Amino acid sequence: MAETTGIGTGERAQPRPRKASWRLIGPGIVVAATGVGAGDLVATLIAGSKYGYTLLWAAVIGCLVKISLAEAAGRWHLATGRTLFDGWRSLGAWTTVYFTGYVVVWGFVYGAAAMSSSALPLAALFPDAMDLKIWAVLCGLVGLVFVWFNRYAVFEKVMTVLVGVMFVVTVYLAVRVTPRLGEALAGLVPVLPDGSLVYTLGLVGGVGGTITLAAYGYWVNAKGWTDAGWMKVMRLDNRVAYITTGIFVVAMLFVGAELLHSSGVALAKGDKGLLDLGDILADRYGGATAKLFLVGFFATSFTSLIGVWHGVSLMFADFVAKYRPSLVPAGTSRERSLPFRAYLLWLTFPPISLLYLDQPFGLVVVYGVIGAFFMPFLALTLLWLLNSARTPAEWRNGRLSNAMLAAAGLLFVVLCVQQVRELPW
Template sequence: MDKKTLSIILPGLLIAATGVGAGDLATAGFAGSHLGVAVLWAVVLGGLFKFALTEGIARWQLVNGDSLIDGLATRFGKPFIYIFLTYLVLWSFFVGSALISASGVSLHALLPILEPANGKIVFGIVCSLLGLLLVRGGNFALFEKVMGFSIAIMVVIVLSTAVVLWPGNSEVLSGLFIPSIPDVNGKGLTWTVALIGGVGGTLTIFSYGYWIREKHRTSRDDIRTCRIDLMVGYAVTILFGLAMVIIGNTVTVEGKGSGLIINLASSLEAALGPAGKWLFLVGAFFAIFSSLLGVWQAVPYMFADLMKHLTPSSSDKSDDSKTSAKLTETSSYKLFQLALALVPIMSLWVSFKEVQKLYSIVGTFFMPFLALALLYFNNRKGMGSDKNSLLFNGMLLVTLVFFSYVAWQKFFG
């Protein structure tokens, strides 16, 4: 692949790497273990949902010049800003905690030189600080290179593992094109819904808007490039999810979170031998660490973007701060990035169940709100010929209905 092609598709690959964390690995592996390859279609559907949302965010930005967060803040004012800030801070803490813990567990599995409990803590702190050093000490080009290397490692290893464990063409094709849900009256529906919702991340899809600014995509002429880029990125995300379901299909997996990934690797030893187990652990580590790195680099953009609307007299409100490069120079970006890498470390020792409940409540409504916002903003006259097509409106409507159903089930189901 030449440098020009890689430069075009890299922001989409960054979305793929950042969106695939420990939770997504575990969910896909668990779904495959308990439901088999019959739910492969759910991975494709989840990827299409996230593609529609991310494309809508990028299109709004390229047509209007502002980020979607700018548009929402201008349209709905301070109530939106405070609600989104609350969700962003809580999301950052709990996702950061999960990524630090998962990175620690997966690295300790590769280097079991300490007791498991201590290994998770020590290696988790090391991964968090290393991630901070890479995104704080380097530039965007270094971030791209590290993420590109991580993506290559995780994709090659996980896809190769799935190919070795291939269940058969007929089973895979049936799972892809004949939708069904095993144990639909039991936990089958719950895990299928979780699989659809977990593909490709949630809040991290906002990162794409800031990354394309780093690539100097700023006009309507760049919409086609972004669509190609996102198709590649979400194709990789879908392939990764399909591979994890296929891998999970071959073994019985128990546990949760990063512990489930370690159990999965141990189960694979019987099918692939010690080499297969260790290679899978390497792929899992790079998948988790690349997600951590992406979150550490991109999520502070959102915080800085919101804060400039609350601090109109500060330098963060300058016109230059509309560009990603300038946002990284604001005190809001730098302080939040530091807090993101350091504050969640305390979760390695302390439980925050009550705060997590608030995060869960706020977060449940994020995806349907985003789908609704894109249906509103991207159908306005100002979008001109770049308004939502019938296809994208349909995709967003289905996304809205699906995630509204998830929210309803969570509270009333």
């Protein structure tokens, strides 16, 4: 708990401000690592392969957007002492209806996707060991056991190690392909090549943008940051995290620009595109570089898996606690609660069936619609909450925060419409 300084009998104790320190950061690394999955790296690689360095500016803006969203979520938790679901609930019953549908359907489909993504690099590293589906099930079970038996402190340390692996691999690849820094700097000037508008918006909105941005405040609380005295620490933590994300994104765009754009090579869509890149790296730089890349691919995918297993389960436990407090008795750790573990099981076992069956058509459509609405839902509800009397006046949005959240909301509404239009109706 944060230390407080009393200001008199009957008056509310004020939190003692903490100095921002590199030694204290952690939740931001967790949220950034979870949000950047294999699909984000493929999208960035394809951007580099199609447009070279031209869209580098869009990737940078995307990171700034995520900084503003994660900062807003963390600020709500620290300034109000309430969780984000508390805030959503105060806006009306419609938020509860949406969140319920989201966590049920999204979790079911995402579980299968996360397991498959983590299995792909393992199957490529050990081609004769076992079937891809068995690798996927194994990844899901390992994630389940790890999150079930470990609390936040251990979880954060493991995530930090995996982020270190991601960082080393991506930066190594970016250096290995010998980027043209002059062209890269020119790519920081906003330019829209013909036919690139929707793709650019996707690059701005897609990298590191998932429900895990909403989970950031929960990880902040799990770290022990519980009041506004931690605000400076949280902001440093958040900025470091998304600068790290920016380095990942820029590094992969460099690889796409140098390795794919110049040679006209096209990658497959989805996570399998990273396997294509592994083959290209093996041909160009040898098997050792390709294997190192596959290790980084696994770290990227598995951080997303265990991050969602932990963070979204925390959110679900908080959701249940508001309606059935008997299931999360006072003083019980959310990580040890029945709802937390029930959602862990939901993320792991029902999705295994999707690994062996084609995803039902109706489920794909519902998943696509609910998922497309989440980021505009997050941006616009944060804008609402942080400009209302629900937030102490000192910590309400300023002009810059309002501009960033409004721009993010508009961006995600446009992307939402585009995603819904592209669904296989």
